[in-house]
Amino acid sequence: MTEIGARTRDFETAVLPHLDLLYRVARRYTRDTPRAEDLVQETVLKALAHWDSFRPGSNARAWLLTILRNTFVSGYRKARREAVSLDPEALDRVSTRPEVAADPSGEFFARITDERILAAVEALPHDFREVVVLSDIEGMSYAEIAQVLGVPVGTVKSRLFRARQRLQAELLDYAVSMGWVRPRVAG
Amino acid sequence: MSGSTGCREAIALLEDWLKAELTPEVAEQVRAHFDRCRPCFRHAEFERRFLAELEAAGRGDRCPERLRAELLREIRGADPA
Ligand SMILES: [Zn+2]
Numbered sequence: 001m002t003e004i005g006a007r008t009r010d011f012e013t014a015v016l017p018h019l020d021l022l023y024r025v026a027r028r029y030t031r032d033t034p035r036a037e038d039l040v041q042e043t044v045l046k047a048l049a050h051w052d053s054f055r056p057g058s059n060a061r062a063w064l065l066t067i068l069r070n071t072f073v074s075g076y077r078k079a080r081r082e083a084v085s086l087d088p089e090a091l092d093r094v095s096t097r098p099e100v101a102a103d104p105s106g107e108f109f110a111r112i113t114d115e116r117i118l119a120a121v122e123a124l125p126h127d128f129r130e131v132v133v134l135s136d137i138e139g140m141s142y143a144e145i146a147q148v149l150g151v152p153v154g155t156v157k158s159r160l161f162r163a164r165q166r167l168q169a170e171l172l173d174y175a176v177s178m179g180w181v182r183p184r185v186a187g
Numbered sequence: 188m189s190g191s192t193g194c195r196e197a198i199a200l201l202e203d204w205l206k207a208e209l210t211p212e213v214a215e216q217v218r219a220h221f222d223r224c225r226p227c228f229r230h231a232e233f234e235r236r237f238l239a240e241l242e243a244a245g246r247g248d249r250c251p252e253r254l255r256a257e258l259l260r261e262i263r264g265a266d267p268a
Pocket of ligand 1: 193194195197220224225226227228
């Protein structure tokens with residue numbers, strides 16, 4: 001008998017389309033494939049257990065990501081003893097990025113690889129990494145991210161701005177070290 | 188320098204513009220500035236391409252079929268019907 005109940009069917013309809021998203025975000029959060037799979041599994045089972053608290057028609061992906069994030073923060077992250085809060089001073093130590101004009105022929109974009117970009121994303125501190133992943137990779141709005149993180153939209157925007165600066169500085173420094181783009185000329 | 192206020196405003200709104208989080212009227216004003224200002228256009232174009240590369244780099248992963256099948260088994264195994 002393959003018949004399933006309406007509750008299970010509704011759950012599958014709402015949740016299964018987001019498995020790729022959950023898996024990608026879990027990989028970026030954990031930076032480890034087996035742990036990412038565990039995190040996705042735990043998230044989906046928690047979502048199933050709490051399915052009755054989901055308001056039909058509300059944002060399923062934000063709801064799922066909130067569960068994933070809470071699961072990660074309460075368990076996986078603690079186990080790794082990762083810093084829980086941002087160190088604002090460390091975040092301000094961002095190297096100056098080279099002038100865009102120093103790359104007139106677009107060498108940076110021609111040569112940079114997906115692997116290098118993802119390595120730079122994974123090297124970001126957690127709080128920066130997650131806004132970049134949710135906004136710039138998964139395409140979520142400021143409002144959705146604010147909901148998932150439980151912070152004001154203004155916090156999401158400023159965190160995202162600094163995260164991108166840091167990511168660009170990292171990748172452009174690498175491009176300069178490879179001789180693809182010239183560093184900014186003083187004066 | 189002429190148009191410096193326009194440049195400051197346009198660059199301040201660039202992040203929101205790229206994320207399509209501005210009202211259509213403001214978005215159009217920003218776009219109009221980039222159309223007529225070469226340095227700002229280059230800046231905006233670099234940011235746009237950077238974000239496009241970032242998205243492309245991160246969107247390749249798919250949930251493994253094995254994990255998807257396992258989850259489906261667990262979901263249906265918990266079905267009381
Ligand atoms: Zn300008």
